[in-house]
Amino acid sequence: xxxxxxxxxxxxxxxxxxWGISFGLITLYLMAVYKPMIEQQAELVSLLEAYxxxxxxxxxxxxxxxxxxxxxxxxxxxxxxxxxxxFAVLIGSGLLAADEEKGTLDLILAHPVSRTGLFWGRxxxxxxxxxxxxxLTWLGFAFGLPIAGWDxxxxxxxxxxxxxxxxxLLFGAFALLLSMVxxxxxxxxxxxxxxxxxxxxxxxxxxxxxxxxxxxxxxPLKYYQGGRALDGLDWQNFLGLMGFAALFAVLAWxxxxxxxxxxxxxGSWRLPGLKRPRTADR
Amino acid sequence: MENGTAIRTQGLVKNYGNVRxxxxxxxxxxxxxxxxxxxxxxxxKTTTIRCLLDLIRPNGGAAEVLGxxxxxxxxxxxxxTGYLPGELHFDENLSVEATLRYLSAxxxxxxxxxxxxSLAEKLDLGLKTAIxxxxxxxxxxxxxxxxxxxxxxxxxLDEPTSGLDPLLQQAVLRMVQxxxxxGATVFFSSHILSEVQEIADRVGIIRLGALAEVAETQSLxxxxxxxVRLRFREAVPQAVLAGIPGxxxxxxxxxxxxxLQVEGEMDALIKAVAQFTVVxxxxxxxxxxxxxxxxxxx
Numbered sequence: 001x002x003x004x005x006x007x008x009x010x011x012x013x014x015x016x017x018x019w020g021i022s023f024g025l026i027t028l029y030l031m032a033v034y035k036p037m038i039e040q041q042a043e044l045v046s047l048l049e050a051y052x053x054x055x056x057x058x059x060x061x062x063x064x065x066x067x068x069x070x071x072x073x074x075x076x077x078x079x080x081x082x083x084x085x086x087f088a089v090l091i092g093s094g095l096l097a098a099d100e101e102k103g104t105l106d107l108i109l110a111h112p113v114s115r116t117g118l119f120w121g122r123x124x125x126x127x128x129x130x131x132x133x134x135x136l137t138w139l140g141f142a143f144g145l146p147i148a149g150w151d152x153x154x155x156x157x158x159x160x161x162x163x164x165x166x167x168x169l170l171f172g173a174f175a176l177l178l179s180m181v182x183x184x185x186x187x188x189x190x191x192x193x194x195x196x197x198x199x200x201x202x203x204x205x206x207x208x209x210x211x212x213x214x215x216x217x218x219x220p221l222k223y224y225q226g227g228r229a230l231d232g233l234d235w236q237n238f239l240g241l242m243g244f245a246a247l248f249a250v251l252a253w254x255x256x257x258x259x260x261x262x263x264x265x266x267g268s269w270r271l272p273g274l275k276r277p278r279t280a281d282r
Numbered sequence: 283m284e285n286g287t288a289i290r291t292q293g294l295v296k297n298y299g300n301v302r303x304x305x306x307x308x309x310x311x312x313x314x315x316x317x318x319x320x321x322x323x324x325x326x327k328t329t330t331i332r333c334l335l336d337l338i339r340p341n342g343g344a345a346e347v348l349g350x351x352x353x354x355x356x357x358x359x360x361x362x363t364g365y366l367p368g369e370l371h372f373d374e375n376l377s378v379e380a381t382l383r384y385l386s387a388x389x390x391x392x393x394x395x396x397x398x399x400s401l402a403e404k405l406d407l408g409l410k411t412a413i414x415x416x417x418x419x420x421x422x423x424x425x426x427x428x429x430x431x432x433x434x435x436x437x438x439l440d441e442p443t444s445g446l447d448p449l450l451q452q453a454v455l456r457m458v459q460x461x462x463x464x465g466a467t468v469f470f471s472s473h474i475l476s477e478v479q480e481i482a483d484r485v486g487i488i489r490l491g492a493l494a495e496v497a498e499t500q501s502l503x504x505x506x507x508x509x510v511r512l513r514f515r516e517a518v519p520q521a522v523l524a525g526i527p528g529x530x531x532x533x534x535x536x537x538x539x540x541x542l543q544v545e546g547e548m549d550a551l552i553k554a555v556a557q558f559t560v561v562x563x564x565x566x567x568x569x570x571x572x573x574x575x576x577x578x579x580x
Binding site for chain 1: 332335337338339356357358360361363365367369370371372373375384385387388389390425428
């Protein structure tokens, strides 16, 4: 499993640097423009009031956007689950299905590697890559702290990232689960991506629309704190999100144990899990 | 499974939806032999190999590889096996050496690197080249090297010379024979009959997901079919030859010089033509390809 983990992580290196450095530069920029924004807060407040409540809902409400927690939410963490979620969904859906469709999984699984070792080696590499990207994002904030002049520790800035990590792992694990059920990686990514965006829209609008609040209770972003985690992480919500991420990953693993490895169009797609496998390697 | 058996399947069944790829395959491959697995595309050759490695799960029957049930302990089977897939794909971004080192790492770095280099040299394969810059034939060479580099007890080769030029085909076949001399069992599928005839000790012919025939390669070639060219002094009616059991007329030759295919003993043919004046009676042994086609014409 260690070989699979390290090899997969090496394959992600380009993406870690690409996404992570880009996000780190965005967060550094956000910290750099904080003071100039505060200096023009009167104009900014009137501008935001002109947007109206519905528009502001998409950026975390905007009521206290001049506080560090509100600013983080408004400028970054409110919409960032969808941006970074694209990475999570693409990687999650392709974690096994991409190699299966390319035909490389056939050769790897012909080596003395159990399906369990392959699955968890790759999933842990995905989790590590996501963590590394968020660490680079956090570095941007941390370097920007003196520029913004906040009375906030760099360690406290980790808390919104921890909340974000849970959401991204959940999106990635969900996309991975769909890739075990749906006939192609692209369909799994598209479906997971569409559900992620719908979830984001519903959770954002639920802030101003009472009718959506009941539905929002079942969506992951309801339990995502974003910038507000700067004032203290809600561990119950965090563990809930991580629990569902783990549940989706375990379901995907069980399906992977049971199914045939497809190659070059051999075999056909059927709803999995309807019949017990003869045996499965652990 | 007795010690002398490397692969055994009993009533192996594999369905893809409504398609029955294997219909109760019974197969036995002895340790230390080169076994050629013949059949056209879609006959079930690749499906059989992938069942033996637990890449796919059979719907019925049983399989044993080197005394191990591949569905119960696939890792143990794969540790002792070298596999060359019919559809070979690698991570395109790695070099040949990085690919081989990664695959060796998956085996706990059991590949002897000097031996691996020597295999690559035999095939004139550069280790520093990126996989994405290799031709199909050169990728096939990487596939051959990775299958052999850890000196496996069993080689499962799916169309091993696919995409190679004739010289390299010969090189690969020699490497397969070398592996057998070092004690490995070789099970290889092919539809290139000449190469099967060249190196296989025994041949299995798979037809519509079931084994049609297993025989020693030479006996299969010698035993069943003869091509007979006759020349009579006077034309012989076609009905005389057409009515002989086991005889198929390939060419009438105006009744004077017919070309026949005879399956089984020649006795009936000889007795039937004895009533005419036979000027020439010439027999040829068919190629394995003709034997193979005969099974599929049935």
